[in-house]
Amino acid sequence: MLHRQRSTPVRRALAAGVLLAAGLVAATPVAARDDRHCVGKEAVRLVNGRIHTMDKRDSVVRSVLIKNGRFAAVDRHGGHDDDRCTKTIDLRGRTAVPGIIDNHNHIILLGLRPGHDTRLENANSIREALDTLAARAAGVRGGEWITSIGGFSRNQFFLKDGVARFPTLQELSKAVPNHPVLVYESFNGPSATNALGKAFFESRGIKVGADGFIDAAPFFGTGPSLQALFELRKLQTFAEQKRGLRDAMAYAASVGVTTHLDQGGFPFKDSGFDNTDGAASFDRYRAFDSVQALYQEGKLTNRIWINFLHVETDPATPELQARLRNTFPDFGDDMLRVLGIGEFTAGPFFLPGNEPWQNGTRLVARAGWRNENHSLSATDFKTIIDGWQTIHDELVKEGNTDGISKLRWVLAHVPFITPEYLTKLKNLGGGVSLLGGWRWLTGDAANNGPPFRTVRESGIRAGMSSDGMQISTMSPWINLYYVVTGKNAKGELINAGQTLSRKDALRLYTADNGWFLNAEDRVGTIEEGKYADLVVLSEDYFDRHDVSDERIKDVHSVLTIVHGKVVHDDLDRKRNKYWDRKWRDEHRGNRW
Ligand SMILES: [Zn+2]
Numbered sequence: 001m002l003h004r005q006r007s008t009p010v011r012r013a014l015a016a017g018v019l020l021a022a023g024l025v026a027a028t029p030v031a032a033r034d035d036r037h038c039v040g041k042e043a044v045r046l047v048n049g050r051i052h053t054m055d056k057r058d059s060v061v062r063s064v065l066i067k068n069g070r071f072a073a074v075d076r077h078g079g080h081d082d083d084r085c086t087k088t089i090d091l092r093g094r095t096a097v098p099g100i101i102d103n104h105n106h107i108i109l110l111g112l113r114p115g116h117d118t119r120l121e122n123a124n125s126i127r128e129a130l131d132t133l134a135a136r137a138a139g140v141r142g143g144e145w146i147t148s149i150g151g152f153s154r155n156q157f158f159l160k161d162g163v164a165r166f167p168t169l170q171e172l173s174k175a176v177p178n179h180p181v182l183v184y185e186s187f188n189g190p191s192a193t194n195a196l197g198k199a200f201f202e203s204r205g206i207k208v209g210a211d212g213f214i215d216a217a218p219f220f221g222t223g224p225s226l227q228a229l230f231e232l233r234k235l236q237t238f239a240e241q242k243r244g245l246r247d248a249m250a251y252a253a254s255v256g257v258t259t260h261l262d263q264g265g266f267p268f269k270d271s272g273f274d275n276t277d278g279a280a281s282f283d284r285y286r287a288f289d290s291v292q293a294l295y296q297e298g299k300l301t302n303r304i305w306i307n308f309l310h311v312e313t314d315p316a317t318p319e320l321q322a323r324l325r326n327t328f329p330d331f332g333d334d335m336l337r338v339l340g341i342g343e344f345t346a347g348p349f350f351l352p353g354n355e356p357w358q359n360g361t362r363l364v365a366r367a368g369w370r371n372e373n374h375s376l377s378a379t380d381f382k383t384i385i386d387g388w389q390t391i392h393d394e395l396v397k398e399g400n401t402d403g404i405s406k407l408r409w410v411l412a413h414v415p416f417i418t419p420e421y422l423t424k425l426k427n428l429g430g431g432v433s434l435l436g437g438w439r440w441l442t443g444d445a446a447n448n449g450p451p452f453r454t455v456r457e458s459g460i461r462a463g464m465s466s467d468g469m470q471i472s473t474m475s476p477w478i479n480l481y482y483v484v485t486g487k488n489a490k491g492e493l494i495n496a497g498q499t500l501s502r503k504d505a506l507r508l509y510t511a512d513n514g515w516f517l518n519a520e521d522r523v524g525t526i527e528e529g530k531y532a533d534l535v536v537l538s539e540d541y542f543d544r545h546d547v548s549d550e551r552i553k554d555v556h557s558v559l560t561i562v563h564g565k566v567v568h569d570d571l572d573r574k575r576n577k578y579w580d581r582k583w584r585d586e587h588r589g590n591r592w
Contacts, residue, residue, distance in 0.1 A: 049091035099258025099533025104465030111245030114232035115147030151469035166192035169212025189225020253568035264309025342372025405429035415449030431461030436482030437473035
């Protein structure tokens with residue numbers, strides 16, 4: 001399972017990626033020196049870093065050697081055969097951490113967004129939102145759609161105005177005059193458009209206000225925002241879907257995410273469900289075509305692992321049965337891999353206790369698959385965990401003494417989970433996936449949690465995720481900001497008493513997340529033999545003097561490496577005063 005010998009397109013691309021990394025520091029690529037000599041011996045050494053390995057001893061090291069997609073040496077010379085084939089990248093005192101693992105998000109849905117998707121999660125005002133859209137448009141041929149669908153909230157960038165509002169048609173038209181624009185909140189809107197967008201939507205019979213506002217109502221149904229989204233989806237080609245996924249991965253790499261565990265989407269109408277979930281819905285038979293194509297072409301720049309989301313009305317759950325009979329669990333290579341079932345197990349919209357959910361959950365347990373469900377309310381986690389316990393007891397009674405206890409079933413989000421139920425789930429061998437961005441965007445005093453501290457004290461397996469990118473942000477630094485400060489986007493403290501230290505918070509996103517992928521032996525820390533997934537940060541996240549709590553959410557990546565391949569590189573462009581000063585300080589023996 002661990003070491004696949006077969007040469008795949010991804011493997012070949014990754015080998016080529018080491019050359020790309022080498023090209024970072026020298027105009028002459030490794031291959032140009034002595035092509036044949038270095039084949040299979042290419043290596044990259046990062047030196048002069050503050051590299052937080054997140055290993056059990058919390059080691060911070062200065063250098064790592066990367067070879068064949070893995071960490072070959074950590075903080076020691078050696079582990080390589082030939083210096084001529086090794087390229088060195090001088091980090092000049094920068095902070096690096098293991099590649100961020102997002103154990104629950106919707107990267108596939110993000111990749112399927114129509115138009116040129118633009119993440120607005122880092123915009124803190126209307127001005128910044130407009131600047132972000134304008135910068136995106138500058139790189140796109142005129143007339144093509146600039147879109148931002150989900151993953152932001154008006155709460156976040158309209159603070160100074162005192163009102164939560166969208167940019168107006170006039171503002172959008174001025175910022176992006178030559179491209180139609182759609183800025184769309186959450187699953188179903190509402191949304192806003194510019195003059196070119198308004199003309200398009202009105203020609204399709206969609207009602208747009210004079211200020212560019214497009215209503216969401218009725219929320220679950222066929223609001224004009226939902227219609228607008230589906231009109232754009234009709235225009236989308238397969239090539240655009242592939243480009244969309246590449247853009248999504250590029251954004252992820254720019255904020256340091258190297259691995260996603262995708263939790264699926266809701267099926268389109270043909271399944272008997274309405275298209276009520278807007279940005280969270282997809283064609284379940286075709287949704288994975290783009291990720292498969294990019295995998296075959298060796299163009300995956302993030303690890304994308306898949307859970308299959310199942311909702312169906314038939315209590316016999318024929319779709320889920322077919323899945324379990326015809327698909328391998330925890331199978332693929334470690335760039336594209338099928339993990340399990342989630343975040344829904346047959347029950348439509350997850351009414352726990354109902355027949356499809358019970359039957360589906362029992363089937364997944366008997367088949368021995370990993371399973372994940374989400375918990376949002378103050379009571380649903382009890383029904384789910386009690387239901388899992390019942391099925392576990394059935395299995396034990398039948399002679400399967402492990403029941404579900406070795407299957408690593410996960411309950412996600414858990415804003416209101418209690419110590420009692422954490423213990424119950426822990427005893428079932430389960431874990432909880434925690435998030436921050438959702439509460440940061442739209443949380444308040446009543447809609448807060450998850451109780452990070454209580455979870456930690458319970459000793460249950462816990463890891464971080466974003467649940468991006470419909471109702472939540474992707475950036476781990478925004479999610480971490482919420483874990484560390486307990487504050488929402490309006491600056492209100494809503495999770496007091498449940499915050500964690502920066503290091504404990506980041507551990508949930510790295511070392512602790514290996515378990516959630518059944519891959520703690522391969523990912524999550526910087527240790528010899530593990531995959532070379534690493535992020536060099538824009539600033540020193542661990543230094544409270546340099547990065548105030550308020551600024552945690554602005555941290556991003558300047559260099560992201562996945563399986564030894566550089567997939568994001570701003571290292572030279574960001575050779576800024578901040579790091580030069582820190583570098584000088586270190587050499588003067590200051591602070592560090
Ligand atoms: Zn989710």
